[in-house]
Amino acid sequence: MAIIETKNLTYTYPGATKPSIRDVSLTIEKGEFVILTGPSGCGKTTLCRCFNGLIPHFYAGQIEGELTVTGLKVIEHPIYEMAQRVGLVFQNPENQLFALSVEKDVAFGLENLGVRRDEMRKRVDWALQMTGIEELRERAPHELSGGQQQRVAIASVLAMQPDIMVFDEPTSFLDPLGAQKIFEVINDLNKKLGVTVILVEHRLDLASKYADHVVIMDDGKIALNGKPSEIFNSETARLIGVGIPKATLLWQLLQENRIKLEGAPTNSEEATRLLREVLKT
Amino acid sequence: MIEVKDVHFTYPTGVEALKGVSLNIRNGEFVAIMGQNGAGKTTLVKQFNGLLKPTKGEVLVDDVSTRNMSIAQLARKIGFVFQNPDHQLFSETVEEEIAFALRNFGFKEHTLKRRLTWALNLLELTEYRKTSPFMLSGGERKRVALASVLAWNPKVVILDEPTIGQDHRQKEILRQFIVQMNAQGKTVVIVTHDVEFVAECSPRVVLMAQGQIVADGDAKRILTDSNIALRASIVPPQITQIFLGLTDLGLPTDIIDVSEASKVLLEYLEGGKH
Amino acid sequence: MSVFEGFRFRHVSSPIHRRDPRVKFLYVLAMFIAAVMFNELPVLLVLFLLQIPFVLVAGVQRQWLRSLRGAMFLATFLFVFNLIFGYLSPGTIPGGVSPLEYAFAMALRFLVLVESFSVFFLTTSPDHLSLALEQSHVPYEFTFAFTTAVRFVPVLAEEAQTIMDAQKARGLELEKGNFMKRIRNYIPILIPLIVSAIRRSLELAEAMESRGWGASKKRTNLYVLKMKIGDFMLIIISIILLVTAIYVRYFVPLPTLTMLLPK
Numbered sequence A: 001m002a003i004i005e006t007k008n009l010t011y012t013y014p015g016a017t018k019p020s021i022r023d024v025s026l027t028i029e030k031g032e033f034v035i036l037t038g039p040s041g042c043g044k045t046t047l048c049r050c051f052n053g054l055i056p057h058f059y060a061g062q063i064e065g066e067l068t069v070t071g072l073k074v075i076e077h078p079i080y081e082m083a084q085r086v087g088l089v090f091q092n093p094e095n096q097l098f099a100l101s102v103e104k105d106v107a108f109g110l111e112n113l114g115v116r117r118d119e120m121r122k123r124v125d126w127a128l129q130m131t132g133i134e135e136l137r138e139r140a141p142h143e144l145s146g147g148q149q150q151r152v153a154i155a156s157v158l159a160m161q162p163d164i165m166v167f168d169e170p171t172s173f174l175d176p177l178g179a180q181k182i183f184e185v186i187n188d189l190n191k192k193l194g195v196t197v198i199l200v201e202h203r204l205d206l207a208s209k210y211a212d213h214v215v216i217m218d219d220g221k222i223a224l225n226g227k228p229s230e231i232f233n234s235e236t237a238r239l240i241g242v243g244i245p246k247a248t249l250l251w252q253l254l255q256e257n258r259i260k261l262e263g264a265p266t267n268s269e270e271a272t273r274l275l276r277e278v279l280k281t
Numbered sequence B: 001m002i003e004v005k006d007v008h009f010t011y012p013t014g015v016e017a018l019k020g021v022s023l024n025i026r027n028g029e030f031v032a033i034m035g036q037n038g039a040g041k042t043t044l045v046k047q048f049n050g051l052l053k054p055t056k057g058e059v060l061v062d063d064v065s066t067r068n069m070s071i072a073q074l075a076r077k078i079g080f081v082f083q084n085p086d087h088q089l090f091s092e093t094v095e096e097e098i099a100f101a102l103r104n105f106g107f108k109e110h111t112l113k114r115r116l117t118w119a120l121n122l123l124e125l126t127e128y129r130k131t132s133p134f135m136l137s138g139g140e141r142k143r144v145a146l147a148s149v150l151a152w153n154p155k156v157v158i159l160d161e162p163t164i165g166q167d168h169r170q171k172e173i174l175r176q177f178i179v180q181m182n183a184q185g186k187t188v189v190i191v192t193h194d195v196e197f198v199a200e201c202s203p204r205v206v207l208m209a210q211g212q213i214v215a216d217g218d219a220k221r222i223l224t225d226s227n228i229a230l231r232a233s234i235v236p237p238q239i240t241q242i243f244l245g246l247t248d249l250g251l252p253t254d255i256i257d258v259s260e261a262s263k264v265l266l267e268y269l270e271g272g273k274h
Numbered sequence C: 001m002s003v004f005e006g007f008r009f010r011h012v013s014s015p016i017h018r019r020d021p022r023v024k025f026l027y028v029l030a031m032f033i034a035a036v037m038f039n040e041l042p043v044l045l046v047l048f049l050l051q052i053p054f055v056l057v058a059g060v061q062r063q064w065l066r067s068l069r070g071a072m073f074l075a076t077f078l079f080v081f082n083l084i085f086g087y088l089s090p091g092t093i094p095g096g097v098s099p100l101e102y103a104f105a106m107a108l109r110f111l112v113l114v115e116s117f118s119v120f121f122l123t124t125s126p127d128h129l130s131l132a133l134e135q136s137h138v139p140y141e142f143t144f145a146f147t148t149a150v151r152f153v154p155v156l157a158e159e160a161q162t163i164m165d166a167q168k169a170r171g172l173e174l175e176k177g178n179f180m181k182r183i184r185n186y187i188p189i190l191i192p193l194i195v196s197a198i199r200r201s202l203e204l205a206e207a208m209e210s211r212g213w214g215a216s217k218k219r220t221n222l223y224v225l226k227m228k229i230g231d232f233m234l235i236i237i238s239i240i241l242l243v244t245a246i247y248v249r250y251f252v253p254l255p256t257l258t259m260l261l262p263k
Helices: A044-051 A053-060 A102-113 A117-130 A146-158 A174-193 A204-209 A228-233 A235-240 A244-257 A266-279 B041-046 B071-077 B096-106 B107-120 B138-150 B167-182 B195-201 B221-222 B226-231 B240-245 B257-272 C022-035 C041-058 C061-087 C099-122 C127-133 C142-167 C177-183 C187-210 C229-251
Strands: A002-011 A021-029 A031-035 A062-069 A086-089 A163-169 A195-201 A213-218 A221-226 B002-010 B016-025 B029-032 B056-061 B079-082 B156-160 B187-192 B204-208 B212-220
Touching: A002 A044, A021 A195, A021 B221, A031 A044, A031 A204, A031 B096, A044 A053, A044 A062, A044 A163, A044 A195, A053 C187, A086 A146, A086 C187, A102 A117, A102 A146, A117 A146, A117 A163, A117 A174, A146 A163, A146 A174, A174 A195, A174 A204, A195 B195, A204 A228, A213 A228, A213 B195, A221 A228, A221 A235, A228 A235, A228 A244, A244 A266, A244 B195, A244 B240, A244 B257, A266 B240, A266 C022, B002 B041, B016 B041, B016 B212, B029 B041, B029 B167, B029 C022, B041 B056, B041 B079, B041 B156, B041 C187, B071 B079, B071 C099, B071 C142, B079 B138, B079 C177, B096 B107, B107 B138, B138 B156, B138 B212, B138 B221, B167 B195, B204 B221, B212 B226, B221 B226, B226 C229, B240 B257, C022 C041, C022 C099, C022 C127, C022 C229, C041 C061, C041 C099, C061 C099, C127 C142, C142 C187, C177 C187
Parallel strands: A031 A195, A031 A213, A086 A163, A163 A195, B029 B187, B029 B204, B079 B156, B156 B187
Antiparallel strands: A002 A021, A002 A062, A213 A221, B002 B016, B002 B056, B204 B212
């Protein structure tokens, strides 16, 4: 069942000379873990903002085409309504936390929705637990590391119990270890809770192992759309200039030298496993 | 060129960021200072251009202690490109922005114009000469920040986390640019946690953890040592990880480069056929 | 900055810290009204000394004294000002006291006002305060603006430092030059700071919207302020204070030092 469906979606920011996304037609199924990537300026951030209604409601501008998320036509529903179904986690952890304690921040969305105190308390505790930050509940956001802040941001969105969570380059400011931890949290949300995940990332080497669906955009349009191994292996991906995982590049090099290989790994564990089989023969 | 002698540094808040660091950087070297966020990398490089002065120990630049020099004097020799270009940009035009430092350092008008044009050309910003820096894209603003530092031709260029937020192509262009700068004789120091980027440049790596240097030497050697990686909490390059999982087959583990990896594997397979 | 030192909150707890901010504010208001009603030095002295038990119970002596020191500057100014005008036109002094006594009284009244507010801010954390604002039916926009501002103070301070470092690394020397030049030196610091603040606000707005801002007219709250015995006690103390003040003002002839001193 498609949880997000777009048909010929085109959007131009107010004052811009050309659209940021053009003719985007995309279907995302419930429960998928999608990686959305592409060179800077390809329109992935714009597309994310369409999913929860920031476009067109917050940004105005010109929108054409169809956009249906969890069965609702986004154009007809205000952001606060979409926010209950689609959560959006942004790049900079610092600018998503408003309150003076972690707990209060996680409760922010629920307070906005007018949720009753006892229900709120339950959901806040649950969200803190799911993101592994229970011991941080009384801390002030400024005292936390970037990775911890980002987990607070994720918890605050999670508390609203959306069906879809969109992450716009959430690990940009984190070191690789911090990034890995965040990806693990996101993966848990997808595999354990069934939340549909859309992750915008450049660091494909770290993130691609979790995904079952990859979309590559270029210059406002969708260039590639499919399974990770197919996409990363394709010539088009290389030409567009995305950071193809080194494991995949290695595979391509070996195949160029006429080594017969099965599959197409995108991460080191897969590559090690497949290599072992090849080398043992 | 830069000598760090047993430097300790504690922030006014009481945080001890450097706990006895010693290091020498020679003219023309290409060094990557690596480690987790909070290991002390940025604190260390800020000692080089005098933004921070050691609480104990000494830093010598060209044999003069940084304690005896002002930040402006040190900046003349050591350029520092900050992580976020928006912390520097304030002028009405890109031209003004690049001229800012040149004016601060007292360049004469004639030389100033020459250096300005040179920097614009180098970073392909000539078409934006009269544009407001605030109108440019993120990547373009980074180039303006870089141009404004290179304009005064410092002997050393320090880049703090230059790869953050960059896409693959931008990183590739940056990598080539850095290698070129170094080839032209500039001493280049990059502070980064991007292991893949370093694996592709293969500079000298100085690895830090908790305010101390835990490893100093060849990128290949350090990035493939799993003990060191554990101590400094860094993730080895993906290619290295693949080989670390195949040690029982007798394959080498000091591989960080894709083409080398392919070569080694092909040789192994050839060898296996005998 | 020492006046502001006295207003900054520290992570401590005491019977005073735990009081409902609304009740504390009531007390401060009562003190305010009482102080304004009197020009007589002995009475103002009593009011000033009344603060001290609260300060001691709260354990905030050091910060309180620091704010006192900071306020001294303005207090001295007020003293001198009133003294001069007192001597120039002695007939206009209320209560017919000597100009010296009057000047002291005015300076002391100022200190009473400032110091009672200082105790309030020293014993009330920003989140406690914002909670009180919310539950006092202040429109949420204002409370939110207040809380967010407080939350970002350390962030902006750090950013200002980074910007200064970045510009110094380009040869900017803040201390050089004549007065005009020194002011212009701060432009490369202010502009990035302002631009950054604007960008930050945009990102914050996006995050707010994405978390359902405006979804319900009736916002609920994770925490709730409950009045305890200590709060009721403080309310009673405030009422007693106010009533006593009014009674004394209108029914009790007050001594002034001028009268008490031998002629």
